[in-house]
Amino acid sequence: MYHSNMEERLKKLEKLKEIGVDPYPHSFHRTHTFRQVKENFETLSKSEETVSTCGRLMTVRGHGKTVFATLSDESGKMQVYLRKDRLGEKFEQFQYYDVGDFVGVKGAIFRTKTEEITVLVDDYVLLSKSLRPLPEKWHGLRDVEIRYRKRYLDLIANAEVRTIFRRRTRLISLMRRFLDEGGFIEVETPVLQPIYGGAAANPFKTYYNALEQDMFLRIADELYLKRLIVGGYERVYEVCRDFRNEGIDRMHNPEFTMLELYQAYADYTDIMELVELMIEYLLAETGNRKNIRFLDSVIDFSLPFRRIKYVESLTEELGLDVLAAKEDELDEQCERRGIDYKKLSVGSKIDRLFGETVQKKLVEPTFVVDYPKIISPLAKTHRDDDLLVERFELFIFGVEIANAFSELNDPVEQRERFEAQLAHREQGIGQIDEDFIQALEHGMPPTGGIGVGIDRLCMVLLNQPSIRDVILFPQLRRES
Numbered sequence: 001m002y003h004s005n006m007e008e009r010l011k012k013l014e015k016l017k018e019i020g021v022d023p024y025p026h027s028f029h030r031t032h033t034f035r036q037v038k039e040n041f042e043t044l045s046k047s048e049e050t051v052s053t054c055g056r057l058m059t060v061r062g063h064g065k066t067v068f069a070t071l072s073d074e075s076g077k078m079q080v081y082l083r084k085d086r087l088g089e090k091f092e093q094f095q096y097y098d099v100g101d102f103v104g105v106k107g108a109i110f111r112t113k114t115e116e117i118t119v120l121v122d123d124y125v126l127l128s129k130s131l132r133p134l135p136e137k138w139h140g141l142r143d144v145e146i147r148y149r150k151r152y153l154d155l156i157a158n159a160e161v162r163t164i165f166r167r168r169t170r171l172i173s174l175m176r177r178f179l180d181e182g183g184f185i186e187v188e189t190p191v192l193q194p195i196y197g198g199a200a201a202n203p204f205k206t207y208y209n210a211l212e213q214d215m216f217l218r219i220a221d222e223l224y225l226k227r228l229i230v231g232g233y234e235r236v237y238e239v240c241r242d243f244r245n246e247g248i249d250r251m252h253n254p255e256f257t258m259l260e261l262y263q264a265y266a267d268y269t270d271i272m273e274l275v276e277l278m279i280e281y282l283l284a285e286t287g288n289r290k291n292i293r294f295l296d297s298v299i300d301f302s303l304p305f306r307r308i309k310y311v312e313s314l315t316e317e318l319g320l321d322v323l324a325a326k327e328d329e330l331d332e333q334c335e336r337r338g339i340d341y342k343k344l345s346v347g348s349k350i351d352r353l354f355g356e357t358v359q360k361k362l363v364e365p366t367f368v369v370d371y372p373k374i375i376s377p378l379a380k381t382h383r384d385d386d387l388l389v390e391r392f393e394l395f396i397f398g399v400e401i402a403n404a405f406s407e408l409n410d411p412v413e414q415r416e417r418f419e420a421q422l423a424h425r426e427q428g429i430g431q432i433d434e435d436f437i438q439a440l441e442h443g444m445p446p447t448g449g450i451g452v453g454i455d456r457l458c459m460v461l462l463n464q465p466s467i468r469d470v471i472l473f474p475q476l477r478r479e480s
Helices: 006-018 034-039 041-047 084-096 144-149 151-157 159-181 222-230 268-285 310-318 327-336 346-356 411-423 434-441 454-461
Strands: 051-063 066-073 076-083 102-111 117-128 205-208 213-217 235-243 255-264 291-294 297-300 306-309 366-372 388-396 399-406 447-453
Touching (some): 006 084, 034 041, 034 051, 034 066, 034 076, 041 102, 051 117, 066 102, 076 084, 144 151, 159 235, 159 255, 159 454, 222 255, 222 434, 255 268, 255 454, 268 388, 268 447, 291 454, 306 310, 310 346, 310 366, 327 346, 411 434, 447 454
Parallel strands (some): 076 117, 306 366
Antiparallel strands (some): 051 102, 066 076, 291 297, 388 399, 399 447
16 A cells, blocks of 8 residues: 555545645654654653654554554654554545655654554654655665666665765865864865866866856866965865766766865975874774774774885886886886787876786775876976976775875976976877966975875775765766
8 A cells, every 4th residue: 555656646646635635845843853752762751742753654564543654864763653543534644645755743752562662643744745656675775776876765775875975974074174173274266177287187178158268177176276375375175076087987987076285385295194194083083993894804094004115116016117118118018917008108108007016906005105207297306316206195905095296386397397298198188277387487385285085085984895885976877
C-alpha cells in the first residue's frame, strides 16, 4: 500500500485533495528534531509534553487499527505510532500516504516494549506528497551510476554519505579558521578571466556579451592573489572553484575546489611548515589520531612529513641523470613505461616519468622538493642550483595533494619564463599576462604560495576511493 508506483501516487494525490488535504503546505512548526527528542527523552516523557516533529516517511508497518512508521530527518530516524482509537476518522487518511512523503506529527513520546523511543501520534499532517517511488532496493543504494547522477537519492538512502559531506564541510571550515587565526584574510578573485594562467591546463572558454570578448573560466587563482601581495596585503587566501577542460577519472574532475594562499616574506620551507601544521590541526579538531586509514593502508601523519628531492629520487629510479640526459634517452625511458611522449616537451617527459615511477610509491605524506626549472615557470630559482626551483609538492598515497613555491618575483625573469612556456605550450592557446608582469614591475616582496586540492585531501582524510565520492554533483556524461 505504501510502496505504490507513480500512477497510483497521482491517484492518491487527487483523493487527498478531494477530502480537503493540502498536499504541499507552506510550513510546519517543529519543536524538536529527532535527535533533540532522543536527547531530551527523560524530561519530555516525564512532563508528557507534546512534541511537533517531522521528516520523510521511510517505512510503514500496518496492523489493522494501528500503524508503526519510521520518519527520517537530517539528525536521524524516529519511530511514530498511529492508533485509530486515538486519531478517529483521520486514521484512515494515512492509507493515501506513501514511503517518501514528508510528514509532520504531534504527540507525546514513550518507549515501546523493545525500548525504542516513539512518538504516540495525536495528529499528523502531510507536508509534501512524493510522486516518484524510491528506486528498487533503495535502502543502502549501491548503484554507482545512480548515486552520482541522482545524488539526492544517494543522500536519502545512505546516511553515511550525508555524514561524509558534513565532514567535508567541517574540514573546509577548519581550514578557514586555521588561516584566519594565522593572520590570513579570505578574498575573492575573478572566475571569468580574459587571460587564463597560474597553471598548465586547457581552459573552458565562453563569451562575455557585455564586453564583447572571449573569456575563460579560471584554471587557477594564483596570478590574481599575487597581485594582492603587490598591493600590500601580506597574507591572503581563497577557497575557490577552478575549472580545467581535461579528463575525468578517479582523481580528476573538471570542476574542483582549491585552497590557494600566499604569504609575504616567506619561502617554500615556511609554507611546508604551514601545511604540516594545518593538516595536524585538521586531524586534531576532527578527533582523528595520527594514523588514518585510506583504502587498504594506514597512513602515518606524524610530523615532520618525509622529504625527498625530485631530481635525486627520479635519477635513482631511472639510473639516469634526468637533467643531463639527452632527449632520445628520455624518449627511451618513456617508451619503456608506455608513455606517449611524441608530442611532449622535455619538461613534460621528465614529469611524466616521475609520475610513473617515484610518485606511485609515495604512500606516507611526503614533500617532494626542488623541481627542475624547466617544468616550473612560476617558481623562484633555487638559491643553490640554477637548474632547479624552490618548489614542493605534497603527495599522499601516490596522489598529489598540494603544489607550492617560493614565488618568482623578478619581473624580467618572469617574462622570460612566460615566453619560453608559450613557445613550448602543449595545451590550448595561451598568451602572456602583461598586467601581471606590470604588477611585478611595481615590486612584490619575497612570497611563499601554495595550492591545496581540497577534494583530494578530503578523499584521503575521509577514506573515499574516488574524487566523485567527495563532490556532491560530479561531472558526468549526459544520459542518452
